[in-house]
Amino acid sequence: MAELVVAVPPLLRADQAEQRYNEAVQAAVEKCAADTAGRTCFICMDGAAAEGLVRGCACRGGAGYAHLSCLARGAQVAVERSADGLGFERWHKCGLCEQRYHGDVKCALGWACWKTYVGRPETDEVRVHAMAFLGNGLSAAKYHDEALSVKEALLSTYRRVGAPEGHMLGQMGEIATSYHMLGRFETSNRLYRDVYSGRLRLDGEGHEETLLAATNYATALLALGRYEEGKSLLRKTIPASQRTLGESNEITLGLRCNYALALYEDPDATLDDLSEAVTTLEDARRIARRVFGGTHPHTTGIDGALQNARAALRALSSKATEDACSRLREEIARLKAENAELQERRTRRRLG
Numbered sequence: 001m002a003e004l005v006v007a008v009p010p011l012l013r014a015d016q017a018e019q020r021y022n023e024a025v026q027a028a029v030e031k032c033a034a035d036t037a038g039r040t041c042f043i044c045m046d047g048a049a050a051e052g053l054v055r056g057c058a059c060r061g062g063a064g065y066a067h068l069s070c071l072a073r074g075a076q077v078a079v080e081r082s083a084d085g086l087g088f089e090r091w092h093k094c095g096l097c098e099q100r101y102h103g104d105v106k107c108a109l110g111w112a113c114w115k116t117y118v119g120r121p122e123t124d125e126v127r128v129h130a131m132a133f134l135g136n137g138l139s140a141a142k143y144h145d146e147a148l149s150v151k152e153a154l155l156s157t158y159r160r161v162g163a164p165e166g167h168m169l170g171q172m173g174e175i176a177t178s179y180h181m182l183g184r185f186e187t188s189n190r191l192y193r194d195v196y197s198g199r200l201r202l203d204g205e206g207h208e209e210t211l212l213a214a215t216n217y218a219t220a221l222l223a224l225g226r227y228e229e230g231k232s233l234l235r236k237t238i239p240a241s242q243r244t245l246g247e248s249n250e251i252t253l254g255l256r257c258n259y260a261l262a263l264y265e266d267p268d269a270t271l272d273d274l275s276e277a278v279t280t281l282e283d284a285r286r287i288a289r290r291v292f293g294g295t296h297p298h299t300t301g302i303d304g305a306l307q308n309a310r311a312a313l314r315a316l317s318s319k320a321t322e323d324a325c326s327r328l329r330e331e332i333a334r335l336k337a338e339n340a341e342l343q344e345r346r347t348r349r350r351l352g
């Protein structure tokens with residue numbers, strides 16, 4: 001397993017939290033400004049407060065506008081009221097539409113959450129959740145460098161407190177994703193490989209976590225153009241996923257689509273490879289339409305991949321036809337020349 005023990009990064013220091021929170025709220029308010037003009041906060045019913053409003057969930061129409069500080073206070077109260085830790089969900093999800101926050105609003109809530117619990121002991125469960133939430137919030141707002149240092153700090157915390165191996169593998173996967181987003185594909189590839197082999201050992205080849213780790217590892221291999229390794233990993237993994245999760249499961253579908261991608265994106269693809277990619281995607285699309293419906297992103301994503309695979313197949317087929325035609329033309333020209341030479345020799349013989 002790769003060593004990723006790091007010192008606590010400056011951005012996680014308790015004395016930084018207030019300022020980082022204020023900056024993140026300002027960024028979120030600015031991002032939401034066009035949408036929130038003239039609205040009031042659904043929590044305090046005040047539209048004129050200096051803080052400014054945000055909305056970063058799935059609320060529609062006039063619903064869901066709020067001050068970040070009001071959302072944070074509501075989440076803090078939910079945590080205080082629940083003894084079982086379930087109250088933490090309120091940091092992730094809007095209390096009206098019950099959908100997860102995204103983008104800069106999620107990031108600002110991450111800082112609000114971290115500011116609230118940073119003073120607790122390192123082993124405190126809520127503080128650990130807060131650090132994870134901040135890391136995800138920074139990713140959501142595309143601050144991938146900062147997200148990476150928070151995620152690495154959390155893995156260090158896990159190591160120090162002796163967290164279960166499954167937690168550590170999950171966190172390594174998070175770190176790998178940040179490296180991937182930063183374009184550091186070699187590093188993310190190594191980490192995804194370690195997570196996958198850790199999951200194989202810990203959970204076995206048919207476990208959902210192992211299959212997810214295989215999906216990530218395969219994606220990383222394909223991003224590096226390592227098509228043969230990607231294909232051989234997928235050939236091994238797809239039957240395990242079909243057996244344990246079933247043909248209609250989204251992980252199985254994802255693995256099969258990755259396999260088709262590996263087939264048609266490989267610059268050395270043969271006609272057989274491209275035909276297999278097309279039939280795989282046609283089958284996947286049929287399943288996706290039935291399970292998720294025609295407008296779901298999974299289905300439309302497969303539609304796009306299928307178009308690409310068909311285009312690649314058409315291009316290679318017409319190139320093959322063209323090659324065959326030009327070979328035929330050369331052959332005809334050669335025969336004609338031979339024939340002409342023969343005629344000439346006969347003529348010469350007759351005259352001679």
Ligand SMILES: [Zn+2]
Nearest residue numbers: 041044067070
């Ligand atoms: Zn408010």
Ligand SMILES: [Zn+2]
Nearest residue numbers: 057059094097
């Ligand atoms: Zn909402």
